Amino acid sequence: MDRQRDVAALRREYADHGLAESDLAADPMTMFGRWFDDARAAGLHEPNAMVLATVSPHGQPSSRMVLLKGASDEGLVFFTNVRSRKGEDLAAEPRCALLFPWHPLERQVRVEGPAAVLPPADVAAYFATRPRGSRLGAHASHQSRVVASRAELDAAYAQAEKAFPDEVPVPEEWGGYRVRPEVVEFWQGRPGRMHDRLVYRRSGDGWRTERLAP
């Protein structure tokens, strides 16, 4: 069975079985881990790619993809430029939303919660694992700022290459965030648009769950 049919078979299996209250783990991050494993096992391209939505101080929403680089009870981690558009948004309004669009499986996971800046030690540890090219690029790109031309960008990269022949330090603008989930929805496509939507909401020290109409 090739991968394409694998995914089709899985999608059908999930759609037939659906998502029942009895399928839910006690907490959303355990549940997320199960679905993430399914997405990986199905061979989805970059299952850790998620849409991050932020809102500006003027109330303008914006969204973009970022890569999930860590998931635990504390939350979901991604790395970026903290002075980028998203970084400026999060500095003013930490509440944000994440979406995992696993549509080949007819699944999506939606997360809402505040994003907290990661400690510098965590950022440095991750930065060190990145390929040299990405580390240099992080120095050359003042993410979201207007650049005059491609040539200007290329010159900035060449300059970074020269400035850091060996070690590449963490750029001052570079950092990461951990989104602490307050609301997590698991969406499973079902026939006839009668999809399953089960939502976890933080409640005291634990979680309560509810079902939403599709």
Ligand SMILES: Cc1cc2nc3c(=O)[nH]c(=O)nc-3n(C[C@H](O)[C@H](O)[C@H](O)COP(=O)(O)O)c2cc1C
């Ligand atoms: C699949 C995919 C993964 C991406 N991952 C990241 C990421 O982890 N961090 C990041 O800063 N940008 C990432 N990007 C680029 C962002 O989507 C975006 O262009 C950039 O962060 C600037 O966004 P902003 O101007 O809204 O801040 C990714 C793009 C794609 C298509």
